[in-house]
Amino acid sequence: MKTLYVELGERSYPIHIGPGLLGRADLLQPAIHGRQVMIVTNETIAPLYLAAAQAGLSGYDLQTVILPDGEQYKNLDTLNRIYDALLEHRFNRKCTLVALGGGVIGDLAGFAAASYQRGVDFIQIPTTLLAQVDSSVGGKTGVNHPLGKNMIGAFHQPNCVLADTDTLATLDDRQLAAGLAEIIKYGLIRDADFFAWLEKNMDLLTARDTDALIFAIARSCLNKAEVVAADERESGQRALLNLGHTFGHAIETGMGYGTWLHGEAVGTGMLLAAQLSARQGWLDAGEVERIEQLLTRAGLPTRIPGEMSTRQFLDLMAVDKKVMDSGLRLVLLKGIGAAVVSGDFDPDLLRATLDAAHAG
Amino acid sequence: MKTLYVELGERSYPIHIGPGLLGRADLLQPAIHGRQVMIVTNETIAPLYLAAAQAGLSGYDLQTVILPDGEQYKNLDTLNRIYDALLEHRFNRKCTLVALGGGVIGDLAGFAAASYQRGVDFIQIPTTLLAQVDSSVGGKTGVNHPLGKNMIGAFHQPNCVLADTDTLATLDDRQLAAGLAEIIKYGLIRDADFFAWLEKNMDLLTARDTDALIFAIARSCLNKAEVVAADERESGQRALLNLGHTFGHAIETGMGYGTWLHGEAVGTGMLLAAQLSARQGWLDAGEVERIEQLLTRAGLPTRIPGEMSTRQFLDLMAVDKKVMDSGLRLVLLKGIGAAVVSGDFDPDLLRATLDAAHAG
Numbered sequence: 001m002k003t004l005y006v007e008l009g010e011r012s013y014p015i016h017i018g019p020g021l022l023g024r025a026d027l028l029q030p031a032i033h034g035r036q037v038m039i040v041t042n043e044t045i046a047p048l049y050l051a052a053a054q055a056g057l058s059g060y061d062l063q064t065v066i067l068p069d070g071e072q073y074k075n076l077d078t079l080n081r082i083y084d085a086l087l088e089h090r091f092n093r094k095c096t097l098v099a100l101g102g103g104v105i106g107d108l109a110g111f112a113a114a115s116y117q118r119g120v121d122f123i124q125i126p127t128t129l130l131a132q133v134d135s136s137v138g139g140k141t142g143v144n145h146p147l148g149k150n151m152i153g154a155f156h157q158p159n160c161v162l163a164d165t166d167t168l169a170t171l172d173d174r175q176l177a178a179g180l181a182e183i184i185k186y187g188l189i190r191d192a193d194f195f196a197w198l199e200k201n202m203d204l205l206t207a208r209d210t211d212a213l214i215f216a217i218a219r220s221c222l223n224k225a226e227v228v229a230a231d232e233r234e235s236g237q238r239a240l241l242n243l244g245h246t247f248g249h250a251i252e253t254g255m256g257y258g259t260w261l262h263g264e265a266v267g268t269g270m271l272l273a274a275q276l277s278a279r280q281g282w283l284d285a286g287e288v289e290r291i292e293q294l295l296t297r298a299g300l301p302t303r304i305p306g307e308m309s310t311r312q313f314l315d316l317m318a319v320d321k322k323v324m325d326s327g328l329r330l331v332l333l334k335g336i337g338a339a340v341v342s343g344d345f346d347p348d349l350l351r352a353t354l355d356a357a358h359a360g
Numbered sequence: 361m362k363t364l365y366v367e368l369g370e371r372s373y374p375i376h377i378g379p380g381l382l383g384r385a386d387l388l389q390p391a392i393h394g395r396q397v398m399i400v401t402n403e404t405i406a407p408l409y410l411a412a413a414q415a416g417l418s419g420y421d422l423q424t425v426i427l428p429d430g431e432q433y434k435n436l437d438t439l440n441r442i443y444d445a446l447l448e449h450r451f452n453r454k455c456t457l458v459a460l461g462g463g464v465i466g467d468l469a470g471f472a473a474a475s476y477q478r479g480v481d482f483i484q485i486p487t488t489l490l491a492q493v494d495s496s497v498g499g500k501t502g503v504n505h506p507l508g509k510n511m512i513g514a515f516h517q518p519n520c521v522l523a524d525t526d527t528l529a530t531l532d533d534r535q536l537a538a539g540l541a542e543i544i545k546y547g548l549i550r551d552a553d554f555f556a557w558l559e560k561n562m563d564l565l566t567a568r569d570t571d572a573l574i575f576a577i578a579r580s581c582l583n584k585a586e587v588v589a590a591d592e593r594e595s596g597q598r599a600l601l602n603l604g605h606t607f608g609h610a611i612e613t614g615m616g617y618g619t620w621l622h623g624e625a626v627g628t629g630m631l632l633a634a635q636l637s638a639r640q641g642w643l644d645a646g647e648v649e650r651i652e653q654l655l656t657r658a659g660l661p662t663r664i665p666g667e668m669s670t671r672q673f674l675d676l677m678a679v680d681k682k683v684m685d686s687g688l689r690l691v692l693l694k695g696i697g698a699a700v701v702s703g704d705f706d707p708d709l710l711r712a713t714l715d716a717a718h719a720g
Contacts, residue, residue, distance in 0.1 A: 076436060087507035115475070118502060118513045142478060147447035153478045154514060318450075
């Protein structure tokens with residue numbers, strides 16, 4: 001087991017990474033301050049891992065809420081089911097919410113914890129690779145709105161994260177690839193050595209080798225933690241973590257939430273960012289080729305869905321959160337390991353990039 | 361005009377108090393950082409004050425959302441109408457929400473600001489006396505749930521508060537009295553001199569004398585600001601601000617939200633706290649008498665509604681947020697100007713207090 005600490009002053013917390021962590025009472029209990037604990041999970045995860053998680057929480061007033069599985073349920077109605085459960089069981093402000101599941105469960109349970117009685121304690125047990133490397137660090141929580149993704153939410157830090165690599169055994173290949181997309185992202189934005197390590201070890205990762213996974217998860221969390229610690233509220237360099245996301249959100253919204261996985265959309269989005277950067281003259285063709293190769297080896301799509309026109313794509317990008325008063329700003333690359341936020345790109349080159357990237 | 365500053369480090373902000381402040385561009389504009397401004401108000405306030413507020417915001421991309429008036433609309437559905445409006449107008453994270461109205465509007469718009477895109481800027485223009493002395497300071501925002509009041513929310517500080525005493529001219533007498541209840545509360549919990557000032561000047565306040573109102577609003581905000589600055593997240597002495605609230609919430613919930621005004625319920629709740637304190641031997645009969653007199657002169661009810669049994673009352677108190685693992689704790693009085701949080705009271709005396717306090 002590896003343990004990292006996300007340093008945020010009085011809200012610092014540990015991330016434990018390794019096999020067999022689910023239900024480790026010695027890791028969970030120091031993060032719980034009251035008697036009431038609510039596990040929030042979904043219909044897919046509950047039969048697989050709920051019993052093990054409950055075993056680590058015996059002795060508490062333990063309740064469970066089991067939500068339907070899927071990005072389409074990441075909304076205010078599902079959030080309200082968590083509030084209902086908390087209030088029906090008369091949970092007080094010293095209660096703890098435990099998110100057992102992927103990113104959707106973490107975002108829902110995290111926002112419920114941020115807003116129930118104006119904020120209660122929160123533990124994350126992410127069960128997907130994506131959630132282990134993304135949602136574990138940064139404190140972002142929230143739900144979608146019909147007019148935009150993650151439009152309603154809060155920053156709320158967990159007290160502790162357990163990333164149990166055993167839970168990755170039941171992930172399907174698409175979900176694994178989606179997590180690998182975020183892992184590749186950390187290499188691309190700020191860690192060229194890690195990118196080179198990924199080029200060497202991608203086959204071990206897709207074969208779910210435990211040691212390789214622990215290394216990649218820890219290195220990803222460490223990269224994210226460094227960025228977040230420097231910029232908790234996302235004004236400056238934290239925006240670099242959105243590499244691929246403005247493009248990716250357009251795909252997710254255009255295709256309907258849940259059709260593409262978030263990580264798949266971000267993977268293609270990162271390649272689009274690389275291709276636009278190359279057209280700007282900031283990246284050379286060999287670097288774009290290395291990025292596309294690594295994404296392909298990870299099992300990720302690299303083309304815009306045929307159903308989406310360039311015009312629709314551009315329109316969807318404009319509603320993304322990263323649109324400031326000053327116009328559309330994108331995370332682009334000036335090299336592998338060197339991302340920048342920039343509004344200083346040629347809109348014609350953006351259009352040309354999208355035109356060229358269509359599938360089929 | 362008086363200006364106070366609520367000192368909260370980088371989130372410090374001014375409260376301007378006086379006549380003719382509505383629409384003062386020189387006060388509003390320093391608190392706005394983007395181009396997009398959304399005024400959130402209700403159907404009662406809009407015809408009275410919306411035009412004046414808009415006049416101070418010319419030059420911005422200004423939108424307005426007008427909600428129905430009443431505590432019964434302080435819920436997730438109404439909150440969602442604000443999100444809808446923000447997204448339909450493509451408001452970005454640099455936008456500012458302006459709450460123009462009483463406490464319900466402030467709580468709704470404040471929580472929308474806290475949660476829209478994980479937090480945007482927020483200005484309060486409270487138009488009731490209660491909101492001017494209560495919601496202006498402390499950063500509490502949120503909505504009700506069918507199973508409890510203010511159960512969903514966040515701490516979110518405004519950038520600026522304009523308390524325009526001219527808006528109090530259109531308040532009905534019940535609303536004015538509700539605000540006076542909170543003003544009396546500051547005297548009771550920590551400011552015996554202010555309580556004595558209120559005994560001398562209550563007739564000027566009920567006659568809506570501008571100078572008396574400015575003094576009372578400023579002194580109340582100052583008291584609250586001192587408490588909040590010392591304890592932003594409500595762990596210690598901030599709990600004293602809940603004097604009368606556990607009793608009051610029971611009345612509000614038992615009678616149905618909106619039947620009693622919040623301030624009316626808190627007024628009666630403070631008297632119940634004083635009566636229980638007297639039964640404990642902590643307060644003498646003369647002090648209870650002074651409190652009841654002042655509440656009566658302010659135009660406030662001092663009896664539990666006849667419809668509510670003592671058993672129902674006790675049951676509703678138990679679901680209140682102030683119930684910790686350790687059992688029910690109440691804010692009680694050890695003198696005028698000397699409140700304490702205590703779980704150390706005799707439940708039989710609580711029952712006797714409630715039995716004796718019924719109307720009719």
